[in-house]
Amino acid sequence: MTQNIEKIVLIRHGRSAHVHAGWIDLAGFHRWREAYEAAGVISGEVPPPELAALAKNAGALVASTAPRAIDSARLLAPRREPLTSPLLRELDLVPAAVPLRMPLIGWAFAVGARYLHRAVTSQPRLTPEESERIAAAARWLGTLARQHGEVLVVTHHSFRTELAKLLLAEGWQAAEPRRRSSHWSAWSFSRRR
Numbered sequence: 001m002t003q004n005i006e007k008i009v010l011i012r013h014g015r016s017a018h019v020h021a022g023w024i025d026l027a028g029f030h031r032w033r034e035a036y037e038a039a040g041v042i043s044g045e046v047p048p049p050e051l052a053a054l055a056k057n058a059g060a061l062v063a064s065t066a067p068r069a070i071d072s073a074r075l076l077a078p079r080r081e082p083l084t085s086p087l088l089r090e091l092d093l094v095p096a097a098v099p100l101r102m103p104l105i106g107w108a109f110a111v112g113a114r115y116l117h118r119a120v121t122s123q124p125r126l127t128p129e130e131s132e133r134i135a136a137a138a139r140w141l142g143t144l145a146r147q148h149g150e151v152l153v154v155t156h157h158s159f160r161t162e163l164a165k166l167l168l169a170e171g172w173q174a175a176e177p178r179r180r181s182s183h184w185s186a187w188s189f190s191r192r193r
Helices: 024-037 049-057 067-076 104-120 128-148 157-169
Strands: 005-013 058-063 084-086 148-154 184-192
Touching: 005 084, 005 128, 024 058, 024 104, 049 067, 049 148, 058 128, 067 148, 067 184, 084 148, 128 157, 148 157
Parallel strands: 005 148, 058 084, 058 148
Antiparallel strands: 005 184
């Protein structure tokens, strides 16, 4: 890596060990969410070799404090202990209040409908607390990138999406024109010092 370039790589964690089947109501969705947050990664999960090679040589390896993010970071670099921060945790995904029992995919659509409704009605997508946490995470990761050159960040789908928007707004350049959102997908951002 050239010394004049800072790089942040945002990686979505591996697949969660928490599995759910069946239909649930809103209270069931909240119980599922708590169990999902407490679970690590599924047994036998293996990160892509190119990410493991990247993690081995990165200047800093950081992860959310969620067990699945920590487990994923440890799978990426078994000989390194990641720095962890609650700044990198997933957003509080609160679905639109729907008085129905639905499969989990239905609740995912309800979460999306809440964000879409906020966008259409010009309401902020994020709470002020979420916006400040994302800004604080961006500042911290920027400091780590200045110190270490390259920072690998194991985090979560919705949080990563919002953090990426902020990094772009702050002048970071995205390496990938189209970004995947699957588990183990990586989004790279760089800037000159």
